[in-house]
Amino acid sequence: MEPSGAAGRFRNDAAGIAELAAWCQGHGVELAVMEASGGGERLAFLLLWELSLPCALVNARNVRRFAEAMGFLEKTDRIDAAMIVGYAQAKRVQATPPPSAAEQRLKALVARLGQVTGDLTIQKQRKSAAANAEIIASLDEVMALLVRQSRRLEGEIASLIDDDPLWACLDRAFRSLKGVASRSVARLMAELPEIGILSNKAIAKLAGLAPIANDSGKRSGRRPVRGGRAGPRSLLFLIARIVAKYDPHLAAFHQRLQAAGKEKMVIRIALARKLLVILNAKARDARSEFANAT
Structure with a gap:
């Protein structure tokens, strides 16, 4: 070539x-x-x-x-x-359908909310290290502004999801799992819009949570995870630990892995993948229910 x-x-x-x-x-x-x-x-x-x-x-x-x-x-x-x-x-690459205006807005709002949340965390850290009253007052002023922006963005995101019948249906399905918060739902829909459309294997690979085969001849190598979308993966790592405290099936899965002596990182990845499979199934059912209703 x-x-x-x-x-x-x-x-x-x-x-x-x-x-x-x-x-x-x-x-x-x-x-x-x-x-x-x-x-x-x-x-x-x-x-x-x-x-x-x-x-x-x-x-x-x-x-x-x-x-x-x-x-x-x-x-x-x-x-x-x-x-x-x-x-x-x-x-044999196929065309990538463009996101709708609502999808673009949701992604932008979610990204901005993440930035504001990160900035707020930084200001709190600076305040904890500050001793000067004038500096503390300045930090409080900035933090108050960031809190107002955070609340406004959360409201805009919630309204955007409520106004879309399919998104509202997905929101209810995801939040039926105790420990999955509205902000997590918004991030999933913004950063992993394929959820409920792809197979469990495909969605796990897209999120970088699918083990990659590493075999050759008689050798069966360790199967690492790599690639995929870092944002959804880090979110799933976080909420999987929370959901495992309340969901008996995920909690039992966690206990089986620990009893088998699996490494902490292996358990973390397996929990996140298991949660993603559960969420993907719920999203698939919600999409089917929505399609039949309309």
């Missing part, structure tokens, strides 16, 4: 993306494939869909490994573009 063929450079703004869409249409492009790069691709992804050009997102690390496997250790924009095309062809 050679990094040859038509190429162009376009600005990452509305005008540049419109030029890109016209250029793609002029070259008979049926699918635009781009790397997920932490948000830098978001504008192009959404605008190209609006301009009737289907798009797909691929993992940047996988594309780089594909390039190295094809013998391209060097990295330039032209080579990167060619490798994305080659990777998409080899994997």
